[in-house]
Amino acid sequence: MSEANVKEVASTSLPRPHFGPLTRMVIVASIVLIGVGVAPLFMDAYSVNVLVRSMIYATIALTVDILWGYLGVLTFGQSAFFAAGAYATALVFTYGGFSAEYAFAALLIGIAVAVALAGLVAFLAFWHGASALYASVITLVLPIIVTQLLFSGGTYTGSSSGLTGFETIPLSSEAWFWAVGVWLVLLTAAAWMYTRSDAGRLLIAIRENEQRCKYLGLNTSNIKAAIFLICAAIGAIAGWMYANYTMVVAPEIAGFTFGTELLIWVALGGRGTLFGPVIGTIIIDYASAQLQGDFPFVWKLVIGIVFVSVIVALPRGILPLVSNAADWFRDRIGIAQPQQHSQLQLRQASRSGRNIIGVESRGPALVVSGVEKRFGSLEVLSGIDFEATYGEIVSLVGPNGAGKTTLMTCIADGSKRSGGTISIGGHDIAHRTPEECVRLGVGRKFQMANVFDSLTVGECLQIARARLDPLSKWQKSGVCSLPPSAMRVVRATGLHSDLNLPAQVLSHGKKQALELAMVLALEPKVILLDEPTAGLTKAERTLIGTILTELAKTEQLCILLVEHDLEFVREISSRVIVLHQGRIVLNGSVDEVVNSELVKSVYAGSGH
Amino acid sequence: MVPVLLDLITTAAILYIVSSGLLLVFGVMKLINFAHGGLMTLGGYAAVMATAMGLSPWIGIPLAAIFGGIVGLSMERVVVRSLYNRPLDAILATWGLSIIIGQIITLVFDRGVHFAEPPIRGVISILGEPYSTYRLILIAFALLLGVGLTLALRGTSLGLSTRAVIMNEDLARGLGINSGLVRSVTFTLGSGLAAVAGALITPLSSVDPNMGIAWLISAFMLVLVSGSSLYSLAVASIVLGGAQVVVSNYFGSVLGGMTIAALAAVILRIRPQGFSYE
Numbered sequence: 001m002s003e004a005n006v007k008e009v010a011s012t013s014l015p016r017p018h019f020g021p022l023t024r025m026v027i028v029a030s031i032v033l034i035g036v037g038v039a040p041l042f043m044d045a046y047s048v049n050v051l052v053r054s055m056i057y058a059t060i061a062l063t064v065d066i067l068w069g070y071l072g073v074l075t076f077g078q079s080a081f082f083a084a085g086a087y088a089t090a091l092v093f094t095y096g097g098f099s100a101e102y103a104f105a106a107l108l109i110g111i112a113v114a115v116a117l118a119g120l121v122a123f124l125a126f127w128h129g130a131s132a133l134y135a136s137v138i139t140l141v142l143p144i145i146v147t148q149l150l151f152s153g154g155t156y157t158g159s160s161s162g163l164t165g166f167e168t169i170p171l172s173s174e175a176w177f178w179a180v181g182v183w184l185v186l187l188t189a190a191a192w193m194y195t196r197s198d199a200g201r202l203l204i205a206i207r208e209n210e211q212r213c214k215y216l217g218l219n220t221s222n223i224k225a226a227i228f229l230i231c232a233a234i235g236a237i238a239g240w241m242y243a244n245y246t247m248v249v250a251p252e253i254a255g256f257t258f259g260t261e262l263l264i265w266v267a268l269g270g271r272g273t274l275f276g277p278v279i280g281t282i283i284i285d286y287a288s289a290q291l292q293g294d295f296p297f298v299w300k301l302v303i304g305i306v307f308v309s310v311i312v313a314l315p316r317g318i319l320p321l322v323s324n325a326a327d328w329f330r331d332r333i334g335i336a337q338p339q340q341h342s343q344l345q346l347r348q349a350s351r352s353g354r355n356i357i358g359v360e361s362r363g364p365a366l367v368v369s370g371v372e373k374r375f376g377s378l379e380v381l382s383g384i385d386f387e388a389t390y391g392e393i394v395s396l397v398g399p400n401g402a403g404k405t406t407l408m409t410c411i412a413d414g415s416k417r418s419g420g421t422i423s424i425g426g427h428d429i430a431h432r433t434p435e436e437c438v439r440l441g442v443g444r445k446f447q448m449a450n451v452f453d454s455l456t457v458g459e460c461l462q463i464a465r466a467r468l469d470p471l472s473k474w475q476k477s478g479v480c481s482l483p484p485s486a487m488r489v490v491r492a493t494g495l496h497s498d499l500n501l502p503a504q505v506l507s508h509g510k511k512q513a514l515e516l517a518m519v520l521a522l523e524p525k526v527i528l529l530d531e532p533t534a535g536l537t538k539a540e541r542t543l544i545g546t547i548l549t550e551l552a553k554t555e556q557l558c559i560l561l562v563e564h565d566l567e568f569v570r571e572i573s574s575r576v577i578v579l580h581q582g583r584i585v586l587n588g589s590v591d592e593v594v595n596s597e598l599v600k601s602v603y604a605g606s607g608h
Numbered sequence: 609m610v611p612v613l614l615d616l617i618t619t620a621a622i623l624y625i626v627s628s629g630l631l632l633v634f635g636v637m638k639l640i641n642f643a644h645g646g647l648m649t650l651g652g653y654a655a656v657m658a659t660a661m662g663l664s665p666w667i668g669i670p671l672a673a674i675f676g677g678i679v680g681l682s683m684e685r686v687v688v689r690s691l692y693n694r695p696l697d698a699i700l701a702t703w704g705l706s707i708i709i710g711q712i713i714t715l716v717f718d719r720g721v722h723f724a725e726p727p728i729r730g731v732i733s734i735l736g737e738p739y740s741t742y743r744l745i746l747i748a749f750a751l752l753l754g755v756g757l758t759l760a761l762r763g764t765s766l767g768l769s770t771r772a773v774i775m776n777e778d779l780a781r782g783l784g785i786n787s788g789l790v791r792s793v794t795f796t797l798g799s800g801l802a803a804v805a806g807a808l809i810t811p812l813s814s815v816d817p818n819m820g821i822a823w824l825i826s827a828f829m830l831v832l833v834s835g836s837s838l839y840s841l842a843v844a845s846i847v848l849g850g851a852q853v854v855v856s857n858y859f860g861s862v863l864g865g866m867t868i869a870a871l872a873a874v875i876l877r878i879r880p881q882g883f884s885y886e
Contacts, residue, residue, distance in 0.1 A: 136699075140869075152863060301715070308705055315697060
């Protein structure tokens with residue numbers, strides 16, 4: 001364990017944020033803006049016309065990419081928000097006439113309607129226990145309902161032929177090109193900054209492992225809903241631009257077909273790359289307009305074939321292919337750039353005290369009384385009563401199927417038990433969700449190492465701290481503050497030298513250690529460890545054992561441990577609870593349990 | 609009252625016919641075949657071809673089954689097989705396949721509306737009210753389909769293998785069941801059923817390259833609320849199809865058009881397992 005390469009700084013001196021990539025981004029954005037400025041001067045009127053529409057579409061494709069590529073919500077419904085903005089504009093101008101005030105009002109109304117619709121979708125689609133498929137289904141139902149509503153508007157909404165002939169903001173095609181181009185560049189730059197920031201990493205964490213996020217105390221439903229609402233508002237702005245520019249709206253823009261077309265553009269460009277979807281949308285929509293006249297059906301057929309091939313063979317889209325080729329080319333001609341790893345630095349967190357219970361609270365840390373769990377008529381747990389105090393390591397042992405993991409789940413998620421009460425530090429957990437249980441001071445480590453595979457070790461730790469240290473929304477802060485307990489685990493297991501490695505390349509033992517550090521970063525008072533030593537080497541096991549015993553003592557943690565390795569249990573436990581067939585058969589000191597005939601018979605399989 | 613009641617029953621029958629292929633694929637493969645709509649369109653055009661060639665309209669149905677089966681089998685081999693572990697991508701890829709089918713049909717025929725000769729014309733009198741004979745025949749067809757599929761699943765050894773794969777694919781594979789074959793057969797059968805459904809509805813709707821899409825959404829929502837049970841699908845078809853008929857009758861067909869989707873979304877929010885009793 002070399003302490004030499006631990007980068008630790010005093011809490012007061014913040015390291016300087018990295019402006020390198022940011023400066024590059026500003027340069028690229030400026031060049032693109034200049035391009036947008038001069039492009040209309042060199043293009044024919046038809047191309048300018050088409051590209052304005054393509055760029056408007058690209059702004060919605062960008063929102064689809066954030067939702068699908070980053071957050072993992074496959075949405076068919078962005079077209080509905082686009083239509084909300086477009087129809088609000090068309091209706092205001094048709095029935096109120098055009099004026100600058102009305103144009104502004106139409107924008108606000110469109111956004112308001114889109115956000116209201118998105119709120120309804122979010123309420124239905126993002127709740128504790130909703131599946132990814134269900135969320136997609138809701139986003140699929142939305143455009144269908146909106147289209148039907150537009151039809152049912154009769155002559156008021158123009159029914160199937162839509163609205164046309166209203167007066168809009170009087171701008172030339174070139175002026176629209178500049179306006180939309182600038183908006184697209186700014187939006188893309190903002191999205192780029194956000195997705196690269198610490199908070200942007202959280203989106204990927206949710207996509208990869210939403211359950212782990214919940215057990216890190218993060219309200220993922222609210223985060224998803226917030227992003228969804230923002231994306232709906234951006235979609236409405238695009239619709240407002242579209243109606244103003246094309247001066248025609250039709251129900252097709254609300255439909256499921258347009259919603260999936262957006263997905264096709266994003267998939268082809270490269271989901272989760274931002275630039276891919278933007279470039280892909282512009283190229284495909286522009287090419288469609290050029291080719292549709294001559295080969296309308298063949299062109300759509302080609303798009304269909306390419307789309308299916310990309311989904312099957314290149315799930316990450318075409319842009320990553322291009323950038324890989326560019327890297328390869330740079331390698332070949334020998335101007336390979338050194339990989340810039342943003343160095344993450346660890347620092348000691350001051351105790352945040354944001355958990356509901358304080359350190360000073362007396363009494364038992366955990367009280368479980370009369371807890372039952374049934375699956376239909378099958379009784380998995382019954383009459384579970386025990387207490388555990390601060391500074392205690394209690395081991396739960398018992399044969400497979402005794403209900404150990406189920407008991408852990410019941411303590412960490414208030415909605416899981418069928419009966420009885422559980423309180424943490426004197427607070428009844430009632431029916432609290434996992435993220436609320438974390439606020440009460442529960443930290444849970446899963447049986448299988450449960451980390452965010454595509455994030456780096458440092459990012460995993462930052463996400464674990466997100467509840468206590470809000471993440472930066474516009475940059476990589478470059479620091480992660482950890483409480484002493486988590487820091488101890490990180491240092492002792494050598495994770496501090498792996499901070500910039502993706503978590504998926506870690507060895508099994510280090511993954512287990514990382515998850516333990518993530519749980520400790522929550523500053524819990526009661527931690528639930530499900531087989532923390534499974535699959536570890538003898539040396540790693542001893543190390544984890546030593547750390548746990550120390551933590552129980554110095555941090556006054558209450559540790560509840562599920563373990564099969566009785567040797568390990570004997571070494572570190574202060575007390576052992578034996579579960580058998582869903583009941584506690586013994587609750588006593590290590591010696592009592594080890595010498596008990598009952599335990600021997602339970603493990604030998606002869607029943608009670 | 610009688611026509612509404614008959615509409616309700618026949619609508620449920622049609623929805624059952626349209627959804628059963630999708631349900632089979634979802635039940636066994638746990639993936640949503642968004643090419644279902646495209647395959648229905650294909651079946652519709654099979655009926656159009658039968659009419660064009662001057663064959664009996666009844667021939668259109670087996671013709672559709674053959675077309676759908678062949679296209680389904682090749683889709684499973686070439687595309688779907690590599691997406692078993694990516695269910696959301698499978699939705700997109702099969703949607704892409706649906707676009708391809710639609711565009712090829714457009715290239716062969718054209719964009720316009722076609723008509724197929726209905727197998728039976730005319731009405732018969734039910735309790736003094738005249739009612740379309742063809743719609744009534746569809747009830748019998750739906751019953752036949754339900755009974756036939758149930759018997760195939762219960763009575764044949766491939767059906768037994770299929771049920772094993774539905775319940776626990778890993779275990780089934782461990783026991784030596786060729787789950788790849790089960791998937792192939794299921795997808796082919798599901799696609800064939802989609803095309804047959806497309807041919808069967810031609811007398812009720814016009815045939816154009818997008819005819820399947822509207823049905824796809826209804827079928828998709830019905831399958832989601834039914835899980836993987838043919839029995840639940842029957843219940844769902846009656847309840848949601850019935851609601852659609854009632855809403856269409858009293859509030860207009862536009863609102864009727866969104867009844868199934870909206871109701872299914874709400875049902876799934878309240879009871880994620882929908883109509884299946886597990």
